[in-house]
Amino acid sequence: MKLYNTLTRSKDEFLPNEPGKVKIYTCGPTVYHFAHIGNLRTYIMEDVLVRALEYLGYDVLRVMNITDVGHLSGDSDDGEDKMLSGAKREHKSVMEIAKYYTDAFFRDCEALKLRRPDVVRPATECIPDFIAMIEKLLADGYAYVSGGNVYFDISKLDKYYVFGEHEAENLEVGVREGVGEDVNKRNPADFALWFTKSKFDDQELKWESPWGLGYPGWHIECSAISLKYCGEYLDIHCGGVDNAFPHHTNEIAQSEAYLGHKWCSFWFHVLHLNTASGKMSKSKGEFLTLSLLKEKGYDPMAYRFFCLLSHYRKPLVFSYEALDNAVSAYGKLRARCAALPSGGDCTGETAGALRASFTAALENDLNTSLALTAVYDVLKSGLADADKRALIEEFDRVLALGLTDPLPSEKEPSGEEDGEDAEIRRQIALRAAAKKEKNYAEADRIRNELAARGITLIDTPQGTTYQR
Numbered sequence: 001m002k003l004y005n006t007l008t009r010s011k012d013e014f015l016p017n018e019p020g021k022v023k024i025y026t027c028g029p030t031v032y033h034f035a036h037i038g039n040l041r042t043y044i045m046e047d048v049l050v051r052a053l054e055y056l057g058y059d060v061l062r063v064m065n066i067t068d069v070g071h072l073s074g075d076s077d078d079g080e081d082k083m084l085s086g087a088k089r090e091h092k093s094v095m096e097i098a099k100y101y102t103d104a105f106f107r108d109c110e111a112l113k114l115r116r117p118d119v120v121r122p123a124t125e126c127i128p129d130f131i132a133m134i135e136k137l138l139a140d141g142y143a144y145v146s147g148g149n150v151y152f153d154i155s156k157l158d159k160y161y162v163f164g165e166h167e168a169e170n171l172e173v174g175v176r177e178g179v180g181e182d183v184n185k186r187n188p189a190d191f192a193l194w195f196t197k198s199k200f201d202d203q204e205l206k207w208e209s210p211w212g213l214g215y216p217g218w219h220i221e222c223s224a225i226s227l228k229y230c231g232e233y234l235d236i237h238c239g240g241v242d243n244a245f246p247h248h249t250n251e252i253a254q255s256e257a258y259l260g261h262k263w264c265s266f267w268f269h270v271l272h273l274n275t276a277s278g279k280m281s282k283s284k285g286e287f288l289t290l291s292l293l294k295e296k297g298y299d300p301m302a303y304r305f306f307c308l309l310s311h312y313r314k315p316l317v318f319s320y321e322a323l324d325n326a327v328s329a330y331g332k333l334r335a336r337c338a339a340l341p342s343g344g345d346c347t348g349e350t351a352g353a354l355r356a357s358f359t360a361a362l363e364n365d366l367n368t369s370l371a372l373t374a375v376y377d378v379l380k381s382g383l384a385d386a387d388k389r390a391l392i393e394e395f396d397r398v399l400a401l402g403l404t405d406p407l408p409s410e411k412e413p414s415g416e417e418d419g420e421d422a423e424i425r426r427q428i429a430l431r432a433a434a435k436k437e438k439n440y441a442e443a444d445r446i447r448n449e450l451a452a453r454g455i456t457l458i459d460t461p462q463g464t465t466y467q468r
C-alpha cells in the first residue's frame with residue numbers, strides 16, 4: 001500500500017515495523033464541546049484507513065487518547081485550558097463536561113459506523129505516565145524547570161521542524177502577533193511539559209508532581225499514551241492537518257528525545273472540512289454537529305458517503321447543496337445494492353478483476369472515491385445479482401456504508417411496536433417486496449388501500465415513510 005507521508009512529503013510504500021502488524025495512534029477529541037462534522041471527517045478517514053489495512057491482511061492495533069486536560073486555547077502556553085473554559089461556559093465541573101462530550105463523541109462514532117479503537121485512554125487517567133516521561137527528559141537534559149513550569153528545550157535537537165513546510169520565524173510559539181512571549185522559556189519555540197504556574201490560577205484539576213501541584217501539557221499526553229500501548233516503534237500516527245504543528249512536531253521532539261531513536265515512520269494527516277467562510281472550528285463557536293444534521297433529516301451514513309467521495313488529502317468544502325447531492329447518490333446506490341438477492345459467491349475471474357481494482361484504489365493512498373467507483377463497476381458488471389451482492393458486502397467491510405442493509409421501510413417491525421404503526425410498516429415492507437419482484441399491480445394496490453384509510457406513502461431515496 002502506498003500512503004502519503006507528511007514526514008517525507010511523498011507517497012511512500014507502507015511497511016510496518018513488524019510484518020503483518022500495524023500499530024496506529026490517533027489523536028482523540030478534546031471533549032469540551034461536541035465534535036463538529038470537520039472533526040468527524042478526520043475520524044471517518046482514519047476509520048477507513050484501519051478497515052483498509054485489515055482488508056489488506058494486516059492485524060491492526062489502534063490507540064486513541066481523550067484530551068480532557070492540558071489543551072490550551074491558542075498555541076501559546078499561556079492560554080486557558082479548553083476544558084476549563086467549557087466547564088465555565090456550562091456551569092459544570094470539568095469531569096462532568098468531559099463525560100458528557102466523550103459519550104456524545106462515541107454516539108456520533110456509532111452512528112457513523114466508526115469502530116472504537118482497541119485502546120481509548122483519557123489523559124486524566126495517565127498522569128503518572130506523563131510524570132515518568134518528563135522526569136526522564138529532565139534527567140537526560142532535554143527539559144528544564146523555569147518559573148515553576150517544565151519546558152522542553154528544542155535547541156537540544158538536531159532538527160525540530162520535522163514537517164519542513166513551517167517557517168520557523170512565523171510559527172515560533174510566543175512570537176506570533178497577539179501572543180505574549182513567555183519569559184520562562186530559553187527558546188521561543190520551547191513548549192511546556194508540565195505547568196504549576198499559569199495566569200489561569202483556577203485550573204480545576206491538578207495533581208502532585210516532583211515540580212509541585214500542577215497539570216500536564218497537551219503534547220506529552222499523546223507521546224506517553226502512544227508509547228505505553230504501542231511500544232517504542234509506532235507505524236502510523238494520524239490526525240487532522242492542523243495538528244502537524246505544533247502538536248505532532250512536539251510529540252516527535254519529546255518521544256524521540258525520550259527513546260533515543262526514531263519513533264514513528266508514517267504521518268497520516270487528513271485535510272480540513274471547510275465552510276464557505278473557512279475552516280470549521282470548535283473554538284470559533286459556529287460549527288455543524290452530526291446531531292444537527294440528524295435533526296434536519298440527514299442520515300449520518302450519507303455524511304460518511306459524502307466524505308468518502310473525496311480524497312482525504314484534499315480540503316473538502318461543506319455545503320448543503322453538496323450534501324444533498326451525496327444523499328441522493330447514496331440513496332440510489334443503496335436501493336440498488338439492497339435489492340440484490342443474497343446467497344451468491346465472489347470467487348470467479350470477473351469478481352477477481354473487480355476486487356483487484358477496488359484493492360488498487362485502496363493501495364493508491366487510500367483513494368476512496370475510486371473505491372466507490374469499483375462498487376458501481378460491480379453493479380454494471382456481468383456478475384449474477386447474488387454474486388454482485390456478495391462482492392459489494394466484501395467491499396463494504398472497508399467502506400462501512402451499510403450498502404446492503406435493508407432499507408428502513410423493509411426492516412421487520414420491532415417487537416415493541418404494535419397497533420396500527422406496525423401494521424402500516426408491514427404493508428410498506430410488502431409493497432417494497434412486490435416492487436422488487438416488479439409486481440407493480442400489487443404495489444399499487446397496497447398504496448391505494450392505505451390511501452383509502454388516509455395514509456399517504458412517501459418514497460424517499462432512504463426508503464418509504466408515511467403520513468396520516
Ligand code: AMP
Pocket residue numbers: 027028029030031037038039040041042067238239240241242243270271272273274279280281282
Ligand atoms: P480536537 O477535538 O480539536 O482535538 O480535534 C479532533 C481532531 O479533529 C483532530 O485530529 C483535529 O486535527 C481534527 N480537526 C479539527 N478541525 C478539523 C476540520 N475542520 N476538518 C477536519 N479535521 C479537523
Ligand code: ZN
Pocket residue numbers: 026027028222247
Ligand atoms: Zn495528539
